[in-house]
Amino acid sequence: xxxxxxxxxxxxxxxxxxxxxxxxxxxxxxxxxxxTKTRVNELFELAISYAKEKKFDQAIDTWxxxxxxxxxxxxxxxxxxxxxxxxKRHQEALEAFQAAVNxxxxxxxxxxxxxxxxxxxxxxxxxxxxxxxxxxxxxxxGATYNMLGFLFDNTRRFEEALVVNKKAIEFAPENxxxxxxxxxxxxxxxxxxxxxxxxxxxxxxxxxxxxxxxxLSNALSKLRKYREAVDSYTKLLELDPDNPEIIILRAWNYxxxxxxxxxxxxDAERYLKLYGWRTKSAPFQALIAIIGFRSLRMEExxxxxxxxxxxxxxxxxWPYSIIRFFDGQMTAEDLxxxxxxxxxxxxxxxxxxxxxxxxNKNAEARIQFEWVKEYGTRNYYEYALALSELQxxx
Numbered sequence: 001x002x003x004x005x006x007x008x009x010x011x012x013x014x015x016x017x018x019x020x021x022x023x024x025x026x027x028x029x030x031x032x033x034x035x036t037k038t039r040v041n042e043l044f045e046l047a048i049s050y051a052k053e054k055k056f057d058q059a060i061d062t063w064x065x066x067x068x069x070x071x072x073x074x075x076x077x078x079x080x081x082x083x084x085x086x087x088k089r090h091q092e093a094l095e096a097f098q099a100a101v102n103x104x105x106x107x108x109x110x111x112x113x114x115x116x117x118x119x120x121x122x123x124x125x126x127x128x129x130x131x132x133x134x135x136x137x138x139x140x141x142g143a144t145y146n147m148l149g150f151l152f153d154n155t156r157r158f159e160e161a162l163v164v165n166k167k168a169i170e171f172a173p174e175n176x177x178x179x180x181x182x183x184x185x186x187x188x189x190x191x192x193x194x195x196x197x198x199x200x201x202x203x204x205x206x207x208x209x210x211x212x213x214x215x216l217s218n219a220l221s222k223l224r225k226y227r228e229a230v231d232s233y234t235k236l237l238e239l240d241p242d243n244p245e246i247i248i249l250r251a252w253n254y255x256x257x258x259x260x261x262x263x264x265x266x267d268a269e270r271y272l273k274l275y276g277w278r279t280k281s282a283p284f285q286a287l288i289a290i291i292g293f294r295s296l297r298m299e300e301x302x303x304x305x306x307x308x309x310x311x312x313x314x315x316x317x318w319p320y321s322i323i324r325f326f327d328g329q330m331t332a333e334d335l336x337x338x339x340x341x342x343x344x345x346x347x348x349x350x351x352x353x354x355x356x357x358x359x360n361k362n363a364e365a366r367i368q369f370e371w372v373k374e375y376g377t378r379n380y381y382e383y384a385l386a387l388s389e390l391q392x393x394x
Contacts, residue, residue, distance in 0.1 A: 001284045001319075001347065003379050040070045047076075051083055059083040074103040078110050081117065090120040108138035116147055124155050142172020149181050153188070161185045169198075176205040180212045187215055192222040210239055217249065224388070226257040247271045248281055251288050252381050256388040265292030269305070277312035283319035284381075287351065290326055294358045318344055322351050343377050350382035353389065366393050 043066040050059035063080035067073065081096030094117040100110045111134035118127035128151060134144045145168035152161035162185050168178040183199035186192070196219050202212040213236045220229035233250035240246060251267035254260040268289035272282060286309040293302035309323045318340070325335045332352045339345040353368030372386035 001281065001381050002343070002377075003381060036069055040066055040073070043069070044076065047079065047083075051079065051086075054086075056083045056086045060087070072103055074100040074107070074110065077103070078113060081113060085117060085120060090117060093117050094121060106137060108134045108141055108144065111137060112141070112144045112147060115144075115151075119147070119151055119154075122154075124151060127151055140171050142168045142170070142175060142178060145171065146175070146178055146181065149185065153181075153185065158185055158189050162189070174205075176202040176209055176212070179205070180209065180215070183212070183219070184215055187219060192219040195219045196223075208239055210236070213239065214246075221249070221253055221256075221384075224256070224384075226253050226388070229253045230257060230260075230263075242274055244271060244275050244279075244281070247274075248285065251285065252384075255288055255291065256384055258388065258392055261292035261295035263292075265289040265296075265301070265305075268292065272308075277308070278314060280317075283309060283313045283317065283323060286313065287319070287322060287326065290323075291354050291358065319347070322347065325351070326355060342375070343380065346372055346376035346380050347382050349376065350386050353386060357389065362393060366390065369393070 043062055047059045047062035047066065050056070050062060060080065060083045063076050063083060066076050067080065070076065077096050077100035081093040081100065084090075084093035084096060094114070097110065097114040097117045101107070101114050104110055111130055115127045115131035115134060118124075118130060128148075131144060131148050131151065134141070135148075138144070145164045148164040149161045149168060152158070152164060162182070165178065165182040165185050168175070169182060172178055179198040179202035183195040183197075183202065186195035186198070196216065199212050199216040199219065202209050203216065206212070213232065217229055217232035217236055220226075220232055230250060230253045233246055233253060236246050237243065237250065247267050247270055251264050251271065254264035254267065265288065268285040271285045272289070276282065277286075286305055289305045290302045290309075293299070293305065306323065306327055310327065313320050313323060318338075321330060321335055321338050324330045325332070332355075335348050335352065336345065339348045349368045349371045353365040353372070356362075356365035356368065369386040369390045372383055373390060376383045376386065
């Protein structure tokens with residue numbers, strides 16, 4: 001089965017949450033008379049309180065009331081943009097940020113927020129130009145480099161993302177997100193070993209940082225440090241109980257680890273109990289449970305899962321044929337004959353190998369695993385499984 005790529009825990013970027021200024025009313029400059037100025041200050045503080053409470057619609061209404069009294073207040077315009085961005089009204093946010101920049105073009109924060117608004121609209125070139133201007137105005141502001149990292153990541157310019165993510169850490173080392181983003185960029189460059197230190201640092205600073213824990217777990221798994229990966233996925237499940245993707249990943253890593261059939265089967269059965277039999281992952285989790293129980297010679301438990309799989313899984317789906325093979329209804333040759341493409345052949349050879357291994361036919365199993373190593377689809381769970389079994393067979 002194909003590995004999911006950063007499908008949960010994808011870093012969500014919203015410029016508003018980063019740049020909602022909390023200036024006190026006394027810091028606001030206005031040309032209004034004293035009575036109006038007092039009301040402007042009151043509205044400013046009220047809008048800020050709404051924003052802090054995430055009552056963004058009320059904040060928007062309050063900023064607009066303020067701007068009717070003081071229409072050239074760049075701070076109010078900026079914070080209006082932030083509230084609009086938080087309600088995903090990105091075009092309106094862009095207009096508010098642009099107005100703030102028009103009144104205060106030398107403000108690096110306003111420029112960065114405008115760049116973020118362009119990003120939210122996926123207008124990458126305009127975003128880059130504005131963010132570069134923000135860096136020119138304040139080359140020591142870590143948050144702007146963070147945003148540039150997001151931009152380069154989304155435009156698949158990972159080497160450039162690496163440079164600016166390091167800059168973000170240099171100028172804002174107190175922000176664990178900057179270490180997380182550097183680690184994630186290393187992962188996208190295929191440098192799992194380099195990803196581990198910054199991800200660990202992010203977790204040292206913020207122990208409940210879900211995305212950092214998720215990507216650290218995946219990095220350990222890619223490096224075939226399966227015991228450490230299992231331990232890390234376990235910590236992740238403590239933070240996010242019953243998350244289907246994490247249960248699946250830990251089940252696979254228990255399987256890769258070897259000697260952990262009971263734990264792998266427990267995770268697989270847990271997934272099936274929580275999420276049923278008609279998901280794409282369900283038949284593969286059934287196979288993990290069957291393999292786990294058979295490795296422990298717990299045939300009754302394995303057969304119970306098999307019976308459920310044959311009854312509840314989708315017979316029209318490809319992996320149903322693998323289940324039938326494990327039940328003795330198909331030969332290995334039959335299974336390979338119905339595999340429609342190289343992805344399915346990767347799975348077929350891997351599971352045939354596991355079946356042979358469970359029946360103490362190690363030499364024949366090795367042939368199947370060698371095929372996967374040579375010809376298999378590399379981003380499939382079964383590819384890593386074949387490599388793990390080959391290592392144990394040496």
